[in-house]
Amino acid sequence: MSMSRLEEKAKKAKDKEAALGTDIDIDSYEAESEEMGEIEALEMLPEDVQTAALSAGVSLTGESAGDYFQVDQSAVHRGSSVEGIEVMDIGTALREHSYLADYYWKLVPIDTDKYTADVGMHPPAGYFIRAKPGTVSTFPLKTCLFMGGKNKRQRVHNVVIAEEGSRLHIITGCTTPSHAGRGLHLGVSEVYVKKNAHVTFTMVHNWGEEVEVRPRGASRVEAGGSISENYITLTPVKSLQAFPTATLAGEGAVASFNTIMYARRGNIDIGNQTILEAPRTSAESIARVVSTGGEIINRGRMVGKVPDVRAHVECVGLILTEKGRIYSIPELDGWCGGLDMSHEAAVGKISQVELEYLMARGLSTDEATSVIVRGFLDVEIKGLPPALKEEIQKITKLEEIHGGS
Amino acid sequence: MLKIEDLWVSIGDKQVLKGVNMSVGEGETHALFGPNGCGKTTLLSTIAGIPRYQVNEGTIWFKGVDITRMPMHERARLGIGIAFQHPPTIRGLKVSDMIKLCNPQADAGKILKDLDFVEFADREVNRGFSGGEVKRSEMVQLLAQEPDFVMLDEPDSGVDLENIKVIGRAINVLTQKDQKPSARKKSGVIITHFGHILDYMSADKAHVMIEGTIVCSGSPREILEQIKVNGYEGCVGCLCPV
Numbered sequence: 001m002s003m004s005r006l007e008e009k010a011k012k013a014k015d016k017e018a019a020l021g022t023d024i025d026i027d028s029y030e031a032e033s034e035e036m037g038e039i040e041a042l043e044m045l046p047e048d049v050q051t052a053a054l055s056a057g058v059s060l061t062g063e064s065a066g067d068y069f070q071v072d073q074s075a076v077h078r079g080s081s082v083e084g085i086e087v088m089d090i091g092t093a094l095r096e097h098s099y100l101a102d103y104y105w106k107l108v109p110i111d112t113d114k115y116t117a118d119v120g121m122h123p124p125a126g127y128f129i130r131a132k133p134g135t136v137s138t139f140p141l142k143t144c145l146f147m148g149g150k151n152k153r154q155r156v157h158n159v160v161i162a163e164e165g166s167r168l169h170i171i172t173g174c175t176t177p178s179h180a181g182r183g184l185h186l187g188v189s190e191v192y193v194k195k196n197a198h199v200t201f202t203m204v205h206n207w208g209e210e211v212e213v214r215p216r217g218a219s220r221v222e223a224g225g226s227i228s229e230n231y232i233t234l235t236p237v238k239s240l241q242a243f244p245t246a247t248l249a250g251e252g253a254v255a256s257f258n259t260i261m262y263a264r265r266g267n268i269d270i271g272n273q274t275i276l277e278a279p280r281t282s283a284e285s286i287a288r289v290v291s292t293g294g295e296i297i298n299r300g301r302m303v304g305k306v307p308d309v310r311a312h313v314e315c316v317g318l319i320l321t322e323k324g325r326i327y328s329i330p331e332l333d334g335w336c337g338g339l340d341m342s343h344e345a346a347v348g349k350i351s352q353v354e355l356e357y358l359m360a361r362g363l364s365t366d367e368a369t370s371v372i373v374r375g376f377l378d379v380e381i382k383g384l385p386p387a388l389k390e391e392i393q394k395i396t397k398l399e400e401i402h403g404g405s
Numbered sequence: 406m407l408k409i410e411d412l413w414v415s416i417g418d419k420q421v422l423k424g425v426n427m428s429v430g431e432g433e434t435h436a437l438f439g440p441n442g443c444g445k446t447t448l449l450s451t452i453a454g455i456p457r458y459q460v461n462e463g464t465i466w467f468k469g470v471d472i473t474r475m476p477m478h479e480r481a482r483l484g485i486g487i488a489f490q491h492p493p494t495i496r497g498l499k500v501s502d503m504i505k506l507c508n509p510q511a512d513a514g515k516i517l518k519d520l521d522f523v524e525f526a527d528r529e530v531n532r533g534f535s536g537g538e539v540k541r542s543e544m545v546q547l548l549a550q551e552p553d554f555v556m557l558d559e560p561d562s563g564v565d566l567e568n569i570k571v572i573g574r575a576i577n578v579l580t581q582k583d584q585k586p587s588a589r590k591k592s593g594v595i596i597t598h599f600g601h602i603l604d605y606m607s608a609d610k611a612h613v614m615i616e617g618t619i620v621c622s623g624s625p626r627e628i629l630e631q632i633k634v635n636g637y638e639g640c641v642g643c644l645c646p647v
Binding site for chain 1: 453455456476477478481482486487489492493495496497498503506507529546550
């Protein structure tokens, strides 16, 4: 589809409300951002930006396969340190790679809702990452989407292509400085996993209390490939709604979603769906959510289109305070015989017996609660490189995460 | 070390303990016998301070302090330790981290080795553990905690002979039975149904509890023999000094 046709479709959808989540008045956020120049090295970023990145799981030191750093609408740094892996800003990539038209807006329709339309109607910003066939990166690719200005609207469109037999680990930290005011982040991510390729895609949202967030993501996995998508939000956000889709299109493809949410306030409507449309595909979606006052809607959906597929959804939530809401919605949609789909859902409080057990060892109620909550959120995410695993563990062990506060 | 005076305890509407008197001196380990449902676990749980066990009357003294209304974790910090019979699984908490929570200074490596539990260091506490593994996990935690007064609720139930030996050894360490009597400062109470564990550890005194009161106290061996011959009925109206 030509760019003008895309724009036309986007324009038609510019007032289309999203199917899920609270409605946002997009125009109350500034459409334009100041252009920022490129920097030579990530170490040159201001300290508050570096700190914000770190709290979103993106350490600027340590080994990496490459990086991409975006401040508001400007790509200030990008590069790859592994041969066979390309990291570009999406605008440049669209100009240089004509083939990208076959991928751009192909998994997430541009007219999905007014948020995708808004991204589509403005000059593109975001990352393009491609691993050439057989390229294996052991270290994570570190990307950061930083929203610096107040009252800004950040638009991002990422495309990831893992060619046949390649292996990619991407972490994206979405963040603002600690003093940030209101803002709107719109992010589209399209991830293509070709035959026998393996991708881990980890997104840490670390926004301010006045930020609204509407990511729109989709991935497509071919035969023998796998994707592991991990979404982590532990700090308050005004509202966040996301429901990424993975399509398992080739035989034996595997998808696994891990969602970790902790809401003290605000409104979070998060979930994911996997469409299993090839034989012997399997999917797992595990969500651990905690509310200490916030509202969390936790969705996990599996759609089995052909026989001989397996899928499991686990939505487990803890409400630690009198107020707070967790609405767990596991959905299983089977379209034929011979498939195997199951779910486990629970919403509750911390077990008194577990609390007493730890208190008998000398921990106060608060300390025991904190240990239980951290353990609950410490989901074993398979396939992540150790450095990334460590970063995620650090985040889930933040001091501020403890019950009752 | 521990003195219990006329202790009445209820769970909900049910009166379980009906005037228990008991005293455990420094360096002493006592065994507690009694039929199912007589209140043995209730007594230990009340001493530990588990909130659903409500003290209606009476006083619990520990090291000269009235701990009857003291919160659970403060009792633990004062030196009371308990091994649970059916402990819960703590998701996401590794055994090695639990040891650190019990006591940051504990020599985790040695404790795990002594209890033949090294391979469980990275496992989640109690998750998928067998009966014997649960008991060893409890002992590991207590050895780290180093309480002055340790309470063990059926450490020998559902445990094979090999495990009983290991657990008995750990109890002797916890109650300092591996040291000469004059050097012993630590005390304990152990609930056992069949007394198997007493072949591997030593108890100085035993009590029989029936329907919420202690009806008989004396030598562990003698009392156990009596129970084997006459059953618990024989303890009712027994002339042993309480």
